[in-house]
Amino acid sequence: xxSWITTVDHKRIGVLYGVTAFGxxxxxxxxxxxxxxxxxxxxxxxxxxxxxxxxxTMHGTTMVFLAVMPLNAAFFNYMIxxxxxxRDVAFPRLNALSFWIFLFGGLFLNASVLVGSPPDVGxxxxxxxxxxxxxxxxxxDFWILSLLILGVSSMIAAVNFIVTILNxxxxxxxxxxxxxxxxxxxxxxxxIVLAFPxxxxxxxxxxxxxFFGTRFYDxxxxxxxHLWQHLFxxxxxxxxxxLILPAFGIVSEVLPTFARKPxxxxxxxxxxxxxxxxxxxxxxxxxxxxxxxxxxxxxxxxIATMLIAIPTGVKIFNWLATLWGGSIRLTTAMRFxxxxxxxxxxxxxxxxxxxxxxxxxxxxxxxxxxxxFHYVLIGGxxxxxxxxxxxxxxxITGRLLDERLGRLTFWxxxxxxxxxxxPQHYLGAIxxxxxxxxxxxxxxWSFWNAVSTAGAFxxxxxxxxxxxxxxxxxxxxxxxxxxxxxxxxxEWRTSSPPPPHDFDAIPPVYGRxxxxxxxxxxxxxxxxxxxxxxxxxxxxxxxxxxxxxxxVHMPGGSYWPVLTALAMITTAVGALTGLAVVIAGALATxxxxxxxxxxxxxxxAHEHQTGDLGVDHRKVAMWVFLGSECxxxxxxxxxxxAYKGRSVTGPEPHQILNIPLTTLSTFDLLMSSLxxxxxxAAVQRGDRWQARLWLFGTAFFGLVFLGFQVYEFAxxxxxxxxxxxxxxxxxxFVLTGLHGGHVTLGVIWLLALAILDLRGRLxxxxxxxxxxxxxxxxxxxxxxxxxxxxxxxxx
Amino acid sequence: xxxQTPDMGPDTGPHAAHxxxxxxxxxxxxxxxxxALEFGSIYIRALTPILVPLLLVLSAGKxxxxxxxxxxLRYDSRALAVLFAGPLLLATGIAIALMTLTGAFLVxxx
Numbered sequence: 001x002x003s004w005i006t007t008v009d010h011k012r013i014g015v016l017y018g019v020t021a022f023g024x025x026x027x028x029x030x031x032x033x034x035x036x037x038x039x040x041x042x043x044x045x046x047x048x049x050x051x052x053x054x055x056x057t058m059h060g061t062t063m064v065f066l067a068v069m070p071l072n073a074a075f076f077n078y079m080i081x082x083x084x085x086x087r088d089v090a091f092p093r094l095n096a097l098s099f100w101i102f103l104f105g106g107l108f109l110n111a112s113v114l115v116g117s118p119p120d121v122g123x124x125x126x127x128x129x130x131x132x133x134x135x136x137x138x139x140x141d142f143w144i145l146s147l148l149i150l151g152v153s154s155m156i157a158a159v160n161f162i163v164t165i166l167n168x169x170x171x172x173x174x175x176x177x178x179x180x181x182x183x184x185x186x187x188x189x190x191x192i193v194l195a196f197p198x199x200x201x202x203x204x205x206x207x208x209x210x211f212f213g214t215r216f217y218d219x220x221x222x223x224x225x226h227l228w229q230h231l232f233x234x235x236x237x238x239x240x241x242x243l244i245l246p247a248f249g250i251v252s253e254v255l256p257t258f259a260r261k262p263x264x265x266x267x268x269x270x271x272x273x274x275x276x277x278x279x280x281x282x283x284x285x286x287x288x289x290x291x292x293x294x295x296x297x298x299x300x301x302x303i304a305t306m307l308i309a310i311p312t313g314v315k316i317f318n319w320l321a322t323l324w325g326g327s328i329r330l331t332t333a334m335r336f337x338x339x340x341x342x343x344x345x346x347x348x349x350x351x352x353x354x355x356x357x358x359x360x361x362x363x364x365x366x367x368x369x370x371x372x373f374h375y376v377l378i379g380g381x382x383x384x385x386x387x388x389x390x391x392x393x394x395x396i397t398g399r400l401l402d403e404r405l406g407r408l409t410f411w412x413x414x415x416x417x418x419x420x421x422x423p424q425h426y427l428g429a430i431x432x433x434x435x436x437x438x439x440x441x442x443x444x445w446s447f448w449n450a451v452s453t454a455g456a457f458x459x460x461x462x463x464x465x466x467x468x469x470x471x472x473x474x475x476x477x478x479x480x481x482x483x484x485x486x487x488x489x490x491e492w493r494t495s496s497p498p499p500p501h502d503f504d505a506i507p508p509v510y511g512r513x514x515x516x517x518x519x520x521x522x523x524x525x526x527x528x529x530x531x532x533x534x535x536x537x538x539x540x541x542x543x544x545x546x547x548x549x550x551x552v553h554m555p556g557g558s559y560w561p562v563l564t565a566l567a568m569i570t571t572a573v574g575a576l577t578g579l580a581v582v583i584a585g586a587l588a589t590x591x592x593x594x595x596x597x598x599x600x601x602x603x604x605a606h607e608h609q610t611g612d613l614g615v616d617h618r619k620v621a622m623w624v625f626l627g628s629e630c631x632x633x634x635x636x637x638x639x640x641x642a643y644k645g646r647s648v649t650g651p652e653p654h655q656i657l658n659i660p661l662t663t664l665s666t667f668d669l670l671m672s673s674l675x676x677x678x679x680x681a682a683v684q685r686g687d688r689w690q691a692r693l694w695l696f697g698t699a700f701f702g703l704v705f706l707g708f709q710v711y712e713f714a715x716x717x718x719x720x721x722x723x724x725x726x727x728x729x730x731x732x733f734v735l736t737g738l739h740g741g742h743v744t745l746g747v748i749w750l751l752a753l754a755i756l757d758l759r760g761r762l763x764x765x766x767x768x769x770x771x772x773x774x775x776x777x778x779x780x781x782x783x784x785x786x787x788x789x790x791x792x793x794x795x
Numbered sequence: 796x797x798x799q800t801p802d803m804g805p806d807t808g809p810h811a812a813h814x815x816x817x818x819x820x821x822x823x824x825x826x827x828x829x830x831a832l833e834f835g836s837i838y839i840r841a842l843t844p845i846l847v848p849l850l851l852v853l854s855a856g857k858x859x860x861x862x863x864x865x866x867x868l869r870y871d872s873r874a875l876a877v878l879f880a881g882p883l884l885l886a887t888g889i890a891i892a893l894m895t896l897t898g899a900f901l902v903x904x905x
Contacts, residue, residue, distance in 0.1 A: 230897065285896065613872055613875075615871070623878045627878055627879050634887065635889075637890065638889075638891075639893075663831075670857075673865045678819065781861055782858045786854060789851065789854035793850050794850055795846065795847075
């Protein structure tokens with residue numbers, strides 16, 4: 001048990017993600033069954049309206065954030081290092097931290113049910129339904145805090161996988177030689193890094209509205225409720241691709257393996273995935289056609305939405321072309337992969353219908369939309385995940401699954417799914433709205449609702465069969481060889497399950513499908529035989545010249561990830577219970593962060609982390625994080641400007657802002673950046689005295705800046721500008737306050753480095769640590785350059 | 796001004812040949828002058844018609860100086876520039892779209 005709690009092995013963390021997410025999938029599935037039972041006939045009284053609202057809210061939130069996303073993460077964790085020929089991820093302890101934050105965040109959300117206060121505002125939480133006035137209980141607070149916590153987990157994991165994929169590929173594995181699943185994982189991580197900040201800002205606004213009385217979503221104060229919809233869908237639409245692209249990646253691995261052909265047009269499939277990710281940021285407002293944005297905006301988002309269908313369609317044709325002429329083996333994994341191609345196409349086609357605003361206006365909030373997105377998320381994402389589960393199960397567990405039971409599972413799931421959701425297209429078309437807990441017998445919806453409910457139980461039976469198959473495999477399944485499917489990619493080159501260090505020797509890569517070429521030569525087509533390979537020797541096909549496994553350094557376990565996650569969740573619990581708990585949790589989080597950071601401060605094994613880009617992992621991670629911060633502060637600044645001049649009461653910015661004073665504080669912060677680069681230069685050349693001087697100097701200038709800010713805030717409050725007074729106060733204090741929070745973190749970081757230096761623990765070889773702290777500090781500086789201009793100077 | 800020594804820590808990688816101390820001081824001086832210009836420009840009535848674009852250009856210049864020199868992006872791997880500039884441009888585009896859609900610019904109107 002202890003080894004699992006402290007594990008930093010990507011494979012074990014992958015298993016933890018998988019098991020936990022599957023547990024949440026069952027919880028979300030049970031909620032769905034209750035929903036379907038309630039709607040099975042007209043006038044049902046199984047649950048009341050409030051419970052029904054809570055059920056669909058928890059079902060949606062659970063399935064998106066606690067089931068499908070982390071099930072994808074399970075495959076990222078287990079498979080990515082194996083697919084790219086790495087021994088682990090770039091930051092194994094951060095990987096563990098991501099998991100524990102996810103687990104506690106999921107439990108925190110579900111604790112709302114146990115305390116009798118579940119959220120009941122839908123997974124989209126539209127303002128102002130989420131305001132204190134309309135949702136006075138703690139349900140929305142649970143929802144806000146848990147999504148913020150889960151966002152932290154996703155962000156940490158995303159940065160980790162971007163660095164891993166960019167910087168830790170095996171020799172010879174250029175980006176275009178990477179398996180498509182690795183590519184789709186990379187695209188998804190960028191989507192997470194860039195799409196989560198807008199929703200984080202939206203949630204922070206909502207949290208401040210509910211906890212501190214700000215006016216971000218208060219129409220009476222001049223606010224625009226569309227702001228929430230925009231922030232939510234700027235995240236929400238890329239989120240669809242965050243959920244589906246990993247499944248596309250899995251299918252792109254499964255189809256070539258079982259068609260015994262290379263993926264048709266693999267580079268085009270990769271470019272299509274990248275284009276889908278990019279276009280995904282330009283289509284969010286098609287979720288808002290009914291909100292009345294005007295004809296120009298409607299037309300722009302309609303065109304962008306239709307455009308995104310092109311790369312998606314390209315993928316489908318490429319998969320079909322891969323199957324064409326192939327020597328096809330209809331294993332269970334292959335059935336699910338082919339199932340995805342068919343079912344996702346149905347969901348994709350109904351999605352293109354929504355690209356047309358007039359059609360969308362008819363379908364919005366009807367069961368047609370419910371049918372559409374379940375075809376995408378079950379027919380697409382979940383079928384892809386099942387394909388991955390059946391495909392990689394032997395690699396992960398070292399056991400084979402029963403193929404006969406697998407085929408039965410596929411058909412039960414496939415038929416159950418279509419029976420459950422295809423009728424919902426019709427129900428929506430004849431006018432059944434979403435989110436109603438009951439309906440009249442006269443509505444004409446009874447029969448197809450009964451059919452849909454029967455189908456839902458078919459899905460449940462399919463999942464049960466999968467669980468039975470998995471249980472039997474683990475107990476009595478036949479031992480899996482290293483390469484049971486005659487695979488094409490590197491994971492099949494090592495034993496099943498792989499050793500802790502993944503590969504005895506890092507395999508060189510000479511092209512796409514390098515393992516296949518290694519086995520069969522350069523044609524890419526397979527040799528004879530189409531069944532399972534019978535070679536059951538562990539470690540089969542690993543390089544015979546491998547060095548001894550005990551010579552490979554692997555990171556040891558650590559308690560800091562789980563402790564840090566516990567401290568963070570304590571802070572969230574405190575937000576609902578009392579200030580003392582918040583303070584205790586925050587202090588514990590800071591203490592754990594220090595423990596985490598210093599655990600391997602001088603461990604020689606952690607010194608050299610330069611990878612394929614020729615840059616240290618930590619530096620790449622910091623730049624990726626700063627890219628994410630561009631979205632965070634961009635959203636904050638955009639909101640400030642969008643709300644500028646909308647306050648219905650004073651004071652106004654020109655009445656209160658002290659520009660001469662702020663010019664001084666700006667100068668102070670700019671000069672702190674100069675001291676920071678001098679500190680880095682001093683550390684790099686080993687000049688300890690100057691390093692100490694400039695590090696303390698930078699922190700001191702940071703403290704002076706914070707002093708200016710405290711003075712300014714206090715003065716403004718005296719002048720009548722408060723957080724809750726008007727829209728200007730809300731946007732100004734939250735924007736500049738969050739920037740001040742960043743400065744505070746930077747000061748703590750710099751002081752920690754300066755203290756390390758005082759104790760003689762910061763030499764030239766630690767320069768990278770000062771450099772990444774410096775990058776963060778300079779970024780805080782450039783953000784202030786933007787704020788100073790747009791908030792203070794621009795009239 | 797003393798040039799920065801090439802004796803750097805082993806973790807700084809092959810792209811770590813950063814600017815000299817003299818360059819840093821020059822950049823700091825330019826940042827100071829530009830900040831003073833920004834401050835002064837808001838009090839010059841003649842600049843009113845071009846004040847907003849002028850301030851945006853000066854701000855962008857300061858932003859670029861810090862990123863290129865203090866954050867060493869001018870000297871580092873191009874991959875890092877892509878990792879930062881891509882999200883920065885995308886975030887700028889989305890922020891402009893968000894402001895437009897919420898009526899801040901009244902370009903499209905309602």
